[in-house]
Amino acid sequence: GGSGAQQVSGTKTGTANVVYAGSLEFVNNEQVGPAFEKATHFRYQGQGGGSFGMAQEIKSKTLAPNVFESIGYAPIQVIEPRDTKWAIAFAASPLVVAYSPTSHYAPELNAIRDKRLPLRDLFTLMATPGFHLGRTNPNTDPQGQAFYMMVELAVKHYNLPAGTVDQILGTLNNAKEVYSEEGILTLLQSGGLDASSAFLSEALERHLDYIALPSWMNFASPAEASVYRSASLTLSDGKTISGKPLTVDITTVGTPEQASVGFIKFLLGAQGSTIMRNAGYQVFSPEVFGSMADVPSALKP
Amino acid sequence: MRRLLGIWSGITLAVLFVPVVVLFLHAGSLEQTIRSTAGRNAIEVTLGSGIIALAVDLLFGIPLSWILARLVRPKWRRWWGTLLIIPLLMPPLVLGLVLAYVVGPASPIGSTISLANTFAGLVIAQIYESLPFFVLTAWGYLGAIPRSLEEDVWVLGKSPWQTFWFVTWPMARAGFAIAAAMAWARIVGAFGAPVVVAYHPSGLPVAIWIQLQEQGLPAALGLALWLIIVSLPLPVWLNWRFSHVRYDR
Amino acid sequence: MRRLLGIWSGITLAVLFVPVVVLFLHAGSLEQTIRSTAGRNAIEVTLGSGIIALAVDLLFGIPLSWILARLVRPKWRRWWGTLLIIPLLMPPLVLGLVLAYVVGPASPIGSTISLANTFAGLVIAQIYESLPFFVLTAWGYLGAIPRSLEEDVWVLGKSPWQTFWFVTWPMARAGFAIAAAMAWARIVGAFGAPVVVAYHPSGLPVAIWIQLQEQGLPAALGLALWLIIVSLPLPVWLNWRFSHVRYDR
Amino acid sequence: MFAMTVRQRGRMEGQFELTPGMHAIVGSSGAGKTTLFRLIAGLEHHPSLKIRWNEQSIDRLLPHQRPVAYVPQRPSLVPHRTIEDQIRWIAQGSLPHWSHWIQWLNLEELLNRYPHQLSGGEQQRAALLRALVAKKPILLLDEALSQIDRPHRVSLYRKLQETLGEETLLLFSTHQWEEAEQFSEYVVFLQKGRIASSNNITQTVPVDSEMARMMGYVGSVPVPDGHLLIHSRTIVLGQSLGPSLHISGQGYQQPVSPTLSRYHFLSDDGRLLLEWIGNPSETTQFDDISIINPVLVPFSLPSTQGGG
Amino acid sequence: MFAMTVRQRGRMEGQFELTPGMHAIVGSSGAGKTTLFRLIAGLEHHPSLKIRWNEQSIDRLLPHQRPVAYVPQRPSLVPHRTIEDQIRWIAQGSLPHWSHWIQWLNLEELLNRYPHQLSGGEQQRAALLRALVAKKPILLLDEALSQIDRPHRVSLYRKLQETLGEETLLLFSTHQWEEAEQFSEYVVFLQKGRIASSNNITQTVPVDSEMARMMGYVGSVPVPDGHLLIHSRTIVLGQSLGPSLHISGQGYQQPVSPTLSRYHFLSDDGRLLLEWIGNPSETTQFDDISIINPVLVPFSLPSTQGGG
Ligand SMILES: Nc1ncnc2c1ncn2[C@@H]1O[C@H](COP(=O)(O)OP(=O)(O)OP(=O)(O)O)[C@@H](O)[C@H]1O
């Protein structure tokens, strides 16, 4: 092992030490990582966890990866400017509503999935008292933020009664439906929840039943950015954020090394894109956030 | 020999205290942490649920350990010991995953009332993390109390029940106190199970986790220091009050 | 009374075993889990690191608990007890965060050789999760062995060291065995600390975690069942081999 | 009336009946005295065990339900309670009632101590009082006064004898035959797990050489009907009385202390016949001895004491 | 040569010297016998304590370094080791060497048992053997034979006396004065934490009434120089010898058992003067008594035994 510290490695045999959002665990660990090792002479080591939590640990120097891959740009901003000044968004993970096949509401949910009932009904169903909906904490998780805004967008779009958003979501950090990222799909799979927010990739990996959402509300299409932006959310600390695509953002941590740059290059390349696409991500041409000047030349589009 | 042992034990103690010292050095402002509503809530939740969980541990654990120590035939002891090791080995995270089935609406309990993300769910998670530790420790202590102490007063007309209170209980208390201290440590530190089934109401470990994500490590460690501070009095009191009854010359 | 206690204990046992039963019912295919390299690796890592961590626990814990039980003046016992409760109360997650400072890249140790995400780091995390439990349990047991048993053979010319091996150790072994079983449970179940400082090499709890993220609940539970299966023999053997020495009439 | 029968091969066999009063259980080390007491107290069980007390069967009762208080041979006080606390607990609150006994046993100053702060004899006295306050009609003392000095022990036995209720049974085991002789009406004699005899003390005849030795007999003389047992206390020095009780020979006295002498008695052909410890007497040399109240038994005792 | 001095107020005070041999420590319950033994063995400490053995100071040595083997009053075998294992451990492997003792103590069949499977007396015998195999020059027996029956105990003492090495010191405490008389050369008398006297047994004169009673004196008669102590064993029935040793009155004998009688002796004006237990004699009524070897002391003993 050894998370090769921040000095530049002279040889080509370094390790890409990647810290990534928990939802990227499968694709990184099982697919990208092995393929990367095979395609290059670098080694790969990955570690997953909550995007913000990982970012905070990197900031406190208790975690020293050389690549950080998060959902959204916000976690990367936590470690700016000391550890990096830029990020590249190259894919997005569509938001879906996963549900439990053992739920009371499974027949309706199946019908919505199969388009036998309109998607609008999903939101009236979720507003039913007694419907156990699970989502993650918007204060700490980009998915939680996106799900919240997705409901806002849908209610507006389908002209549902004014109180519907509140009936579905309740308060921002509604104790009845906000679960940890680590626990939420467990509860769904154990039948503890009727439905929950999830990424398409997660739903595929875990063979969950899910309802796909159109691109204007799945927060995965850069083309729909203006629609997403029309939704906004005030977090507990008073900051207001507006919607943006749930992009997969990647950056190096510390001085870029051959292994770390190599990993990002691989991921942005053809083989990486194919893997990501197959795993349920929408891949688009890379977009740079932050300081373009600091992006290693090998990665500049 | 004794000198060597002393030095070695000193080293052990030093090693044991490294994390505590590091925690002190790196924890953010204690004052600031406690000013946040989330922090105060978490302390209240942990103490409230923890005391209930500990009470349940005692209520279930004391009779069971007593029965095991007193009514189980010696030759069956090993079998019971083996049996009890199984729940002991359930790791917190696994407990959380498994409890998702138990407290969720799919379970016989859950179908009437879902306990996920409720105070009751948190208490259940804490109980499962701590009860096996309590029972095994308490059993061991009770088993070390010679049977003859009880016989000697039965033959003066005292019933087993009276004997328990006058003879066994005061000797066992020291053991129960240590068992309770360990159960308490498991309860207040319970993370693996609560993070799955009881993200809300957030007890301290989950709150520390959230704090880490929201505010970073120093703030999280500040809350961790609060965890140590608020959870210390109960076991210290137990240890102080029911410390070993020493009676040999 | 006794009947009531029996029923109550039966209920307690049933309650204790609910998670075990649920685990059995819902775990995915055991065979499939073990066929995956990650699963097999995790078992090896957990057993390998766990045995080392347990050995270190014994190496540090036995002398310390002996010193505490035998050389500490009775009036100081409570103070030492209080002191030892502090590391006991460090929750696993907090231990992980704090250990990240100690073994991580930012520490004096870490700057020369980083132990984060190494086998050594995993062992250290496991030791810290388990050692306080071991020391407190073992101390309590040793303290319950009457001093007079040792005095009675000192006066026949046996040194304290010889006496320890012939008299104290066989009686204390039962206590050490229970303490070791509890330490082992903490070691193999260690998640909070390893997930922070030793994600790699992944022991079983972290592997369960990864499995959960990658494949979902049934696969994770399959691995959890393996955890129980592979970690059971050691404590069962300890319990079987060093079960209570009963000697009263 | 107390009656007991048991048939547990190799551990305890036999039966006996006793009227209320004070009786001794005698037997050498390992004979089964403690086993017998534990059976009566309910701490050990055997299907064949039958115990009746005043026409009631008590052998199926739990220990605390039996009309029995038992003071075991080993220290038995509750280690973590003061003497007063535990006696009060057993007495169920009425200690003042017992102040006479407390004084008599010299326990006043020890009441608020813990057992480990008492000497062995003090612990035995406290354990005795604790058993007395249980006020059970049957009191079992298993060598419970063994660590109290002779004069105090003797007066304690006397005191117990005096204060014993009409309907009370006190069974004590002892290793001093004189105490059995002095303080018991009946003697139950145990031998290797068998209840060998139970007799009125004034009629007790040793059933074998082990019992004879325990009773203090120091030798025997063959006579046509069996053997005459000789007890050191029944020997009268010098020529005397009837011919059947008369043994001829020479003896001499060796003073051990101002109050104790060792005697050697040799037959006319110079063989050592008897050796005993006894009262000093005024003559250092004497011819012949005679025996008061000789006991006739069908077995013989070697004329000098063997080992073990 | 063994010499000890200690000045711990209220717990143990005094000093004594003893030559190798077998000596008794005597004192009533709570007098401090166990405390004295524990001080010698090194289990208790006091700055004032000085112990010398063969010109060497041993009072600063740890218990296991002292040339002392100690058998405590309470059961002391290692509970979880068989008798054989623990004796072999102390003997460091050479058990065959001790087979004579094992046989003599009747321990052959008990060797592979655990202590809790032995009777009280069996445990004491095993503990004695365990101390013997430690082969220390000083052996302390704290009422270590109290639960062995009289005849066996006496032959055990005799055996110890015979096998004792030239350079060995054996100190035993006992509650039977006769045993001290029979088997010790010197007697150390303790009283309320003081070493009250240490004398050759043949010269031991009681220093106070407590000691006198312990030694078996049953009464006293005032004479001009002090009091004449009367021991039941030194009484000769009927008129006799010199006038100073002669007490006039009437007595009668009450048989207790075939080998024991109770005597009552009244003054001429009908007051009960003495009461004692002793040998049966041929006369049931007698006039006057006389005393052999009377002991003159400056205090008096009431003529009848009091309580406690
Ligand atoms: N820990 C203690 N605290 C206070 N007093 C004590 C303690 N231990 C013993 N004693 C007292 O010291 C005195 C001497 O005790 P010790 O055990 O030496 O007597 P002993 O002569 O051996 O008596 P016995 O014949 O009954 O065994 C007793 O009065 C006892 O009550």
Ligand SMILES: Nc1ncnc2c1ncn2[C@@H]1O[C@H](COP(=O)(O)OP(=O)(O)OP(=O)(O)O)[C@@H](O)[C@H]1O
């Ligand atoms: N648990 C046991 N297993 C086997 N034998 C035992 C057990 N307990 C006692 N014995 C044996 O039973 C016999 C009777 O023991 P018990 O204690 O009744 O004797 P005792 O007459 O009280 O002797 P003492 O006078 O020495 O106390 C002894 O030979 C003893 O070795």
Ligand SMILES: [Mg+2]
């Ligand atoms: Mg006995």
Ligand SMILES: [Mg+2]
């Ligand atoms: Mg004593």
